[in-house]
Amino acid sequence: MPPKRKTTGSADSGAKKSKGPAGKPEVxxxxxxxxxxxxxxxxxSRNADSEFRLRTxxxxxxxxxxCLGCAPWKTENKDESEDEDEEDEEFIEQKKKDEAEADDATTLKPASEHPGEKWIFTTAGVAKLVALKRGTAVRDPDNFDMHVYNxxxxxxxxxxxxNLLLDFDEADGDWKMQWAICEATGLYFQMDAIPPLVGFVSLAPSGILRVDETLTSAIYSCEDGxxxxxxxxxFATMFLTVLSTLERNDLFKPDSEVKNIGAIMGLFIRFIVDVEECGIDWDDHDAKIRAYAAKHNVKIHGLNHTRYEESSGDTVELPEATANANDPWGWANVLTELKEANDGCLGGDSKDITSWTPAERRKAAFDNKDPIPRSAMTHIKNGDIMEMGG
Incomplete structure (x- = not known):
């Protein structure tokens, strides 16, 4: 086992019971x-999924x-290696653009009461994001003063x-649930949507990620490139698949039930552009998303920085929505190949530290003690959601 990292002391390893609604419905x-x-x-992870199913x-x-009440990302800090005065000016200008993306007074208010807001999401999409945040917190060893491996x-x-990919596949035939999963995915990979949701999610941002990390960088640090x-x-194929589903069901029309297509398109394009810098071969997936927007006259939101303004590829021709037995982007094959690459296993909660035995947790803990109190585990066994930090 690699040498243990020193704990910074900034992560609170305590867990406490969430103040959920009284009289929780039985599963x-x-x-x-x-x-x-x-x-x-x-x-x-199990309890978070159960709560999501109850909420929806x-x-x-x-x-x-x-309404989200803010742009779902944080304005990038300046690069200190560049000219400081010029960078300050650019940073301030970009921050103004980002702050103008939404009115924070609308946070978690019904979108029907604020028709001008563009960063709106379904309650199901936000609920799935909540489950993801909780699942992230209990997979981070730093939250438990533990070290497993680098x-x-x-x-x-x-x-x-x-698990999102599995959720999407299991929701086949239910475009609303598939759209909610895509909403949560787009938000999750931006990560900076946490602050306005803290009261709703009941998770301290410091209990999710360390300061120098993002979710995509955490994943990309894995050796299995x-x-x-x-x-x-x-994930890109998943989103293209749901766009073809919307097209097949005539849901790009102006009075569509789907009210935030341009917002979710923007989040996925930002994700693709950001990760492309790490060497991901996207095969012009951002250009394909833009092609749907152009075809159906959808205004894409969130591309207010020069790095996102231009597509990385040429104009592409979109397949018919009914092609390949209503699977024009080959989603089924992509998922099958990913499963095969993982020996048939995807998702689950084997790396959710609350699913481990006390002995397994003690083995990885800095002080060789179980970081989760017995009383906290009792609450988890009873189906409660545990929160990390203050």
Missing amino acids: DMETKRALDKRWAPVSV RDPVKAFSYI DFFGYAVMELVE ETVNALFIA
């Missing part, structure tokens, strides 16, 4: 079977839109997001 047998198929008998039982509430957190995030590339390509 029905169908939901229990679905949970058993994916998750360990006891884990925060009412389709009217689940697919109503709420790339553990990167592989743990990979495991977590693989081929699998990382395949994973990112799968």
